[in-house]
Amino acid sequence: MEDKKIDRRVAKTRMHMIQTTLELLRKNSFSKISVSDICEEAMISRSTFYTHFEDKFALLDACMQQIGQELLHDIESADPRSRHNAMITAIEADARLFRNIFINGKTEELQTIFFNHCHKDLLAIIEMQTNAGHQFPDPPEAMAAFYAGGISSMLNWWITNNFPVSAQEIINCQNHLMTALFPDEL
Template sequence: MLEEDIRITKSREAILQAMETLLKQKPFRKITVNDICQTAVVGRTTFYSHFEDKYKLISYVLQQEQQWLEDIILKSPPHEVILNVLLDIQQNKRLYYNLFVVEVSEELQRLLQDTFNRFFTNILLVCKAEGVQLPSESLPLLVAYYTNGVVGMILWWAENDFSMPAEEVTSCLSNLLGYLWE
């Protein structure tokens, strides 16, 4: 039983790593399940035992990123969190560019939007519970505002080949979002 669990875990990790490797080479839209299987050295049956399709795989990846982000927010000051995230994006710019800028599908845009919506909903609910004075009582409007603002700013930065230093983008985002972590 334990050996089977290890194989399952290793297969899942290989699939996740294959997606990351492929995203550094080409846009998400051009990545096929066959590409993922070949890169991960797993069969299609193994892939489909873990994920329904490549969209469920990328959704899983984005959920893992959201969890990582929420964990580091609890342990670090906002400015440091934002800077670390932006430096990670800049360091892996080919991956992020291929994932979010080049030929982005509606499905992928929706996944990205949903990930940030959940992220900001969680943060705003905590703020509200702790008595933070929010600029509006309408949580859906605030979530939409922050999601679109942050995603738009990061996409602009990527589309402009990360020409502005990460520290400058961090400063701007920190000023706009800082009160959410106070």
């Protein structure tokens, strides 16, 4: 019974550290945040920090996983055709956090999250189109990968360039580019 309490405390401390780091990332770029800053803000000792994470980069990886889970949770209830729009809106709503992460060049994990999400949704849309009688000239997985790569790269460009256009302009651009693939869906 005692082990479960320890596991919950460990999980709670770890989650507190992640949430604290996310709050710090809303204020500063990752490169400007030190382990001492995290410890001070989370009100933990350095030894507690290093009990949970090897270094601040390992903590950032945990933060990226948390962001990915939150993004997916926010958009999973949406119809596959509108999930991309929901993702763009969610990113814009927390623009400073995303910008401060992407400034540091730590984009691989979020890029993968963006790509996988888009790929899954595009496959669902292709399946709906196929079930409705539309025939595609290319393998669905390849088409979904092509468009998902474009969408995830566009999101990367948008964030790393400090949101030079509005979320609605990105949504319109994305929908326009995809009308060739899904003329009746978007």
